[in-house]
Amino acid sequence: MNDIEVENITKKFGDFTAVDAVSFTVAHGEVFGLLGPNGAGKSTLIRMMTTLLTPTSGSVRVNGFDVVESPNEVRKSIGVIPQAMTSDLTLSAEENMWIFARLYGVPGEKRKRIIGELLEAVQLSDWAKKPVRTFSGGMRRRLEIARGLVHEPKIFFLDEPTTGLDPVSRVAVWEMIDRLKRERDLTVLVTTHYMDEADKLCNRVAIVDHGKLVALDSPMKLKASIPGNNTLEVSFSHVPPGWLDTLKGLPDVAAVTPSDNVFRITTNNGPLTTVKLFEAAREAHAEVASLSVQSTTLDDVFVYYTGRQLRDAVDEHAVYDISHIYGRR
């Protein structure tokens, strides 16, 4: 049985279709990434899977339970880390966790032990009694990850867990998610804007755009799926006439984009194209001035599937900014 089964799910807000007939499954133990530009429908999807939104049509089963018919069974099976940091700042780390343990109905004798274990796991044991207001963004995020696991869920939803964190904290958060996933046998569904993270940590990623699922596979297969799996950036001592056509005619070349003296060549066979490129340059008496060879990244995959235009969508879950009241959020 799959831990998450999304079948033909659609969510409309008035005339606006936020999620349009999306289907996918997430197997047990998988780390599943949900990628997409701002306003693509990722948050709406997560909110439907976590029982916050009712789908307009289609069905979602989480841990075998339908989100509409048995929402409480779903809620018991999942841990959710929302995008906004919601820990109470004046309470200590331990108190924040204690409250959620009670909300989830974790029995009294178990509560203390689990909270201790989880704070240890996210390396906040020394900070257990300190008010959260003294925590850095990364620490707060780690606390929320621990908080989301306090009832020992099977499936863990994280909505942009590393947004706004510095690179070191980002790495720490991901290492923690990875370790917790292995130790606690979790299935993880995560949304992120950082393609390198998704590449390294997700078993499979789904790319969502305009509310539709546009690609779904392992990062490696996705990278292989787009034309050109290497990119050469090359510049020459001088540009011989008809040079662009010569470059386009090299074996396995998918596309050539000139920019001043620099040519960006995408190719399906980096090594072969490179060798032929040098040969062609020698014949044309042009010297290669600089050359870099890059593998296709998930960024390229993302841009390939979602295009380059900016997404200016109305945020259907407008969040009121009250940071002026509470200081740093």
Added chain:
Amino acid sequence: MNRILAIIERDLRMFKRSPALIFASLMLPLVQLVVLGYAFGGNIKHLKVGVVDQDHGLEAVKLGNKLNAIEATAQTFTTQPYHDLHTALTDLRNGRLNGVINIPPNFTRDVLAQADPQIGLAVDNTDNFTAGTLESSLANLVNDYYKNGITPRVAPTIALQTVELYGYTPYIQYFLPAAIALSIFITAMIGGGIMYIDDKARGVHEGYLVTPIGKTELILGFTLSGAIKGVMAGVILMVFGTLIAGIPDPLDPWRLAKMFMVIVPTSIAFISMMFLMMVRTDDPLVPRSIFGVLNTLLFFPSGAIYPINAFPSWMHWIAIVDPFTYAIHGFKALLLKNTGFAAITGDITFLVVFSLIMMVSATALFRRTF
């Protein structure tokens, strides 16, 4: 100059786009104008006066007619016949009457015999405004007793013997019940209104909603936590207020217990009312901007600072549905008259029923999913 204009432009543009702010800055003074304008110094009317006729003679009937005439014209009071003085005085003590007129057994005989006829007036002087109005109205009646009619050759002077039921009530004591109710209201407004919406805006409630907590559990949790804070505020104000205002025997445990019995449903009533107002609200500016309007609209018509009997009828209607009215009535009965439980059962009943209606409505309107 450009920089100054930039700041002005930004602020004015923001203001233009915040309906809640515009509403607050215009509505509050308007509401205050209307409510406060009518809340002070109107003619006190429709006081409830019990009439005990122990005489049943001709002169008693004549007096009754004169009372009816005032009832029909100036409308200062409405009379209610009582058979025995004891019941009338009990109702007076329990706040069901504002005054009791006693026509003694030999009234007609004394008038005819010119033997110093007297009528008695007992007033609930914990409210100096109503007591004063009743006293002056009846004093006029007695003075003008022979004005419209055939004046006997030797007209006997009817004496009005006024009995004040309680010691003198200074205004600070009169205002104390209102201060206690206000402390609970402000706690509800901050805890149940402002902090609730701020938590919602921060996404804290979404954190609750992904747990298996039920709708009713959530509303009960929010209401009871707010009510506990309200009770704490009310109790602190009660203890310090009675000491500051000089209420006799301030720490009488039985009275404190009865006060507690009014403070608890008052807190629940205010907080549940606030939740009902906030249940579909997301904008943190809303509770902040309605704070003043709500305070004016509910506090002043409740009889907190001036008797309800002086208000126009629309303010009466507010007073009837306003939890402030019942809280203040209950606190007044206990603090100023040290009444028994019977005087506050009506108040407690209203506050409990009001809370239930508010909580059921809030639960019905609360959206667990969207």
